[in-house]
Amino acid sequence: xxxxxxxxxxxxxxxxxxxxxxxxxxxxxxxxxxxxxxxxxxxxxxxxxxxxxxxxxxxxxxxxxxxxxxxxxxxxxxxxxxxxxxxxxxxxxxxxxxxxxxxxxxxxxxxxxxxxxxxxxxxxxxxxxxxxxxxxxxxxxxxxxxxxxxxxxxxxxxxxxxxxxxxxxxxxxxxxxxxxxxxxxxxxxxxxxxxxxxxxxxxxxxxxxxxxxxxxxxxxxxxxxxxxxxxxxxxxxxxxxxxxxxxxxxxxxxxxxxxxxxx
Amino acid sequence: xxxxxxxxxxxxxxxxxxxxxxxxxxxxxxxxxxxxxxxxxxxxxxxxxxxxxxxxxxxxxxxxxxxxxxxxxxxxxxxxxxxxxxxxxxxxxxxxxxxxxxxxxxxxxxxxxxxxxxxxxxxxxxxxxxxxxxxxxxx
Numbered sequence: 594x595x596x597x598x599x600x601x602x603x604x605x606x607x608x609x610x611x612x613x614x615x616x617x618x619x620x621x622x623x624x625x626x627x628x629x630x631x632x633x634x635x636x637x638x639x640x641x642x643x644x645x646x647x648x649x650x651x652x653x654x655x656x657x658x659x660x661x662x663x664x665x666x667x668x669x670x671x672x673x674x675x676x677x678x679x680x681x682x683x684x685x686x687x688x689x690x691x692x693x694x695x696x697x698x699x700x701x702x703x704x705x706x707x708x709x710x711x712x713x714x715x716x717x718x719x720x721x722x723x724x725x726x727x728x729x730x731x732x733x734x735x736x737x738x739x740x741x742x743x744x745x746x747x748x749x750x751x752x753x754x755x756x757x758x759x760x761x762x763x764x765x766x767x768x769x770x771x772x773x774x775x776x777x778x779x780x781x782x783x784x785x786x787x788x789x790x791x792x793x794x795x796x797x798x799x800x801x802x803x804x805x806x807x808x809x810x811x812x813x814x815x816x817x818x819x820x821x822x823x824x825x826x827x828x829x830x831x832x833x834x835x836x837x838x839x840x841x842x843x844x845x846x847x848x849x850x851x852x853x854x855x856x
Numbered sequence: 857x858x859x860x861x862x863x864x865x866x867x868x869x870x871x872x873x874x875x876x877x878x879x880x881x882x883x884x885x886x887x888x889x890x891x892x893x894x895x896x897x898x899x900x901x902x903x904x905x906x907x908x909x910x911x912x913x914x915x916x917x918x919x920x921x922x923x924x925x926x927x928x929x930x931x932x933x934x935x936x937x938x939x940x941x942x943x944x945x946x947x948x949x950x951x952x953x954x955x956x957x958x959x960x961x962x963x964x965x966x967x968x969x970x971x972x973x974x975x976x977x978x979x980x981x982x983x984x985x986x987x988x989x990x991x992x993x994x995x
Contacts, residue, residue, distance in 0.1 A: 649993055673995050680877035680957040681892065682992045702995060720919055720965030724886070727994060782918055782965055802863040 598670070599647045600656045603627075606636035618686065627657065627671055629692040645685055648676065651739055653701060657690070672699055672734065695735045700769055702727040703738055705759070705776060709746030713779035719750050720782040722775070728756060729769040738762045745777050753778035858901035860950040861928050868932055868944050874898065878957035884991045886922045887962030889971040895984040898951035899960075901927035907978035911961060914974045919966035921974075924959045925952035954984060 606613070606624065614624040623641040628634035637657075647655070657669040671690035679686050693699055704727050713719045728741055743759055757772035875896050884890040904923060912921050933948035934940075954960065961978055963971040972988050979986040 648995075653995070676993070676995050678883075678992065680879065680882060681894070682883045682957070682989070685993075704994075718917060722920075722964060726991065782920055801861045803867045804863055804865050806867070 598654045598656050599643075599652055600658055601639050601644055601647070603637040603639055603657050603659050605659065606638055609636045614687070623685070623688060625688040625690060627669065627690045627692060632692070639688070644688070648673065648685065648688070651704070653737060654693070654734060655690070670695060670734070672701065674701075693734050696733055698731055698733055699737075700729060700731045701737065702729050704740040706740045706742050707777065708742050708744045711745045711748035711777075711779050713748055713750040713752065716750065718782055719779050721745070721748075722778045722780050725756065725770065725774045725776050728759065728776075730761060731767040731769055732763060732765065736763045736766065743776060748777060748779045750779050750781070858905050858950065859923075859927050860901055861926075864928075864930070868930055868947060874953070876955045878955040881924055881959055882957040884959060884962055884989060885924075887920070887964035887971075888966075888991060889968060889975065890924070890959045890962040890989050891975040891979055891982075891986050892989050893954045893958045893960055893982070893984045893986055894956055896955045897984045898929065898931060899925065899927070899954045899983060900931075901950045901952070903981055903983060904952060904960075907961065907981040910981055911963070911974040911978040914977050915963070915966065915970070918970070919974075920964045922962040922964070924962060925954060927952045929953055959989075960986065 603625075604622075606617070617624050617638050618641070621641050622638035623644050625637050625639055625644075626634055627637060637659075653673045655671050655673065657671050670693050672693045673688060674691045675689040676685045677687040678684065691699070705723070705725070707721075707723070711721055714721060730741075732738075741759060741761060743754060745754065748754065753775050754777045755772060756768060756770045756774040756776055759768075759776055761768065877896075878893075882892070904925065904927060908921065908923060915921065927950040929951045930947040931949050931951050932945040934945040938945075960982065961975060963974060966974070968990070975986075975988050979988075
């Protein structure tokens with residue numbers, strides 16, 4: 594693993610902060626940080642192009658070289674722990690690396706790759722849901738898999754594969770993800786029942802309930818009952834009096850607001 | 857019927873700053889592909905509904921469509937030819953606060969080409985520039 598791991602040339606960052614990181618990115622460097630093993634975190638920059646190429650390939654373990662820096666380590670094995678994206682999620686703007694030993698057990702996420710075509714998908718109207726796209730596992734760095742394969746060929750409508758049913762590549766690997774998490778399930782496509790109910794409920798209402806609205810006093814209620822047309826402004830959207838609404842919805846709002854609008 | 861909250865704490869609210877970048881809800885979380893806004897805007901509930909209908913009509917009961925934003929902001933509007941003053945106007949419509957980067961819709965269970973064509977139809981209804989995106993690389 595360590596010989597195959599890509600080599601990244603790092604430079605120590607002398608000045609840290611948003612502005613300096615931005616300047617580093619402008620000249621083709623990727624700001625990053627290395628931490629772990631009880632030592633102080635070290636802010637570094639890497640060549641953005643080569644680093645991002647490796648990250649997009651799916652590499653996780655790297656060798657970090659610090660040429661010309663005696664105080665920094667000569668060569669470090671590091672594990673990619675996290676990447677930060679810009680607001681559009683297009684570009685990686687920062688990376689976190691953790692110092693690791695090759696025989697150390699680490700926790701990391703691995704992608705799930707589905708093998709075969711599910712039996713249930715041959716019927717029209719069925720679809721494959723896979724809410725979990727990666728599993729968190731604990732394993733030795735040298736055993737770190739690129740992906741975990743899950744065979745879904747036997748999945749029929751209603752069948753599901755949970756995280757605990759996934760066979761991990763090595764016997765000493767430990768699953769950290771919730772064992773009951775659904776990895777793959779063949780379901781009927783379309784709107785769920787809950788969503789349908791919500792839609793129906795929303796259609797019934799024309800105006801939301803206001804929790805802090807003042808409740809009218811008894812005297813006011815009596816007055817309101819005497820002249821219901823005058824209070825139509827409280828619900829101007831699709832109220833009970835279409836004629837009044839058609840004439841001027843705002844006209845109904847005037848008495849409700851207590852204002853004296855003038856033309 | 858356009859989407860709106862079932863209950864709110866206050867009937868009206870301040871306008872607040874619109875032109876910001878999304879720091880949450882800006883990645884594909886539920887589906888396989890998504891429609892991402894590239895600009896900030898208040899998107900009315902009826903527009904979101906129009907986008908949903910356009911995409912779902914194209915999908916023809918295939919796959920599943922997720923709406924990632926909800927119109928929970930009341931937008932008030934004074935009637936025409938009304939003098940200024942006399943307090944804040946009545947609520948005209950409900951809008952979702954969409955920032956640059958916000959994911960508007962997501963689709964699961966269909967091939968990329970189908971998802972793209974469905975979401976392009978939804979994008980045509982949107983008052984903001986949008987783009988089609990997939991799940992981003994994760995570590």
